[in-house]
Amino acid sequence: MTEVTNEARVPLTIRLCGPRGFCAGVDRAIQIVVLALKKYGAPVYVRHEIVHNRYVVEGLEAKGAVFVEELHEIPEEHRGQPVIFSAHGVPKSVPADAQARNLFYLDATCPLVSKVHKQAMRHERQGRHVLLIGHAGHPEVIGTMGQLPEDAVSLIETVEDARAYEAADPDNLGFVTQTTLSVDDTAGVIAALTERFPNLKAPAAESICYATTNRQDAVKAAAPGTDLFLVVGAPNSSNSKRLVEVAVRAGAQHALLVQRADEIDWDHLGPLKTVALSAGASAPETIVSEIIEAFRQRFDVTVELAETVQEDETFLVNRELRDTELTVADMAFVNGEALAIGAR
Known part of the structure; x- marks a missing residue:
């Protein structure tokens, strides 16, 4: 036209x-990459997309970030450089792998995702099988399920899944949810689960962020x-x-x-x-x-x-980065106002 x-x-x-x-979690994750580049110099490695936006990723690549899917992709000669875990969170096996490889890592997991991890682990400590409401294959779901033994958590995606799920111990179940779900859809899944399992325990606080x-x-x-x-x-x-x-x-x-x-x-x-x-x-x-x-x-x-509402939430970056300051230009980049993203 x-x-x-x-x-x-x-x-x-x-x-x-x-x-x-x-949101505050995305803002924090991008800050972590920018601050790490300022403090430690390029390259800084990031496991998985730091957030799910390729223009953000391209802007960070232009500054010297290198995105990998697995830690073994980091060249031997760069293993003294930081590797950052994405805002979506990672299974416990990932920091363990980083330690085994003697990598210095910075965790950019959104604090609200970390809260869900803690909620799931609390259910498990209290003897409950954990039902995670979320989407199969999403990095956040993989990370949350990876906080628990494989047999301690089951994924529920839909109302149909909730109606079909067979519990080994119906009186000892607890649920958490992925943070980015539809509020209305999730309410339907929880209602279906609660109807079948009246003793289902909710997390101590809302999981959807x-x-x-x-x-x-x-x-x-x-x-x-x-x-x-x-x-x-x-x-x-x-x-x-x-x-x-x-x-x-x-x-x-x-x-x-x-x-x-x-x-x-x-x-x-x-x-x-x-x-x-x-x-x-x-x-x-x-x-x-x-x-x-x-x-x-x-x-x-x-x-x-x-x-409908104004947001003023902020999350602190990692302790290792708090002595590094962002310039006005850096903050414009972090806030999504001036990303280095040309037209395709």
């Missing part, structure tokens, strides 16, 4: 969700009456995909997950009067701005903020 002149542009309202984008809940609440508020709901996020981002599902259930006529403005099929959007826009917890604000600007080139845009 070619850019249209001012005279031809039709009015369009964009409901911009708040909160959106980076505040940022996931807040972003879903903002989407629910913004979605009714919208012709299109766009969620900025990566296809492997669990919390971003859940936002698309929530938008449709909350009344959006159509919802899409996009990584950049150039992924929008402008010629086939149909008539638009109201578009809502949000971003998953690992999506940088610079891409939100890019998409708004792309709409401005095609429509007479009015932006309305659809804010």
Whole structure:
């Protein structure tokens, strides 16, 4: 679709969700990589994507981060350099492997994911079999299950799984959840489990993180009456995909997950009067701005903020990095305002 002149542009309202984008756990994880590069120099190795956004990953690679899937990929000559574990968390076997290889590691696991690890271990210590509600294969689920012996935890993905699960000891079960699930879907799974296992023990505190809940609440508020709901996020981002599902259930006529403005099929959007826009917890604000600007080139845009709550949570970085300061430019990068991400 070619850019249209001012005279031809039709009015369009964009409901911009708040909160959106980076959460405190993502912000902390990116800070850890940037601080490690400043303190120890390049290369700094990162096991798995630090967060699920390839533009964040590319920006960090440009600064000297090297992403690997397994520790054995780190060259022998660089084993004195730090290796960072991603925000999603890792099984206990990973730090044990790092120690066996004499690697210096920094754990960037989100503190709210670490809280779920502790909740699961507490259930297990108290003699309960742990039911983990989550998505098979997601790094966070792999990390949480990896905190426990293999026979101490079972994965429940759906209401159907909950109804089919056979417990060896139905009176000694406890559950935890992945932090990035749909609040409504998870409630259904928990209800199905509780119906079958009345003595099922909940974790001491909510497992789904505040940022996931807040972003879903903002989407629910913004979605009714919208012709299109766009969620900025990566296809492997669990919390971003859940936002698309929530938008449709909350009344959006159509919802899409996009990584950049150039992924929008402008010629086939149909008539638009109201578009809502949000971003998953690992999506940088610079891409939100890019998409708004792309709409401005095609429509007479009015932006309305659809804010449900303000977030002010922060998490401290690792003790080893607290003596290193970030510059203003570093903070713009960390906050997702100035990532080194060129157009494809």
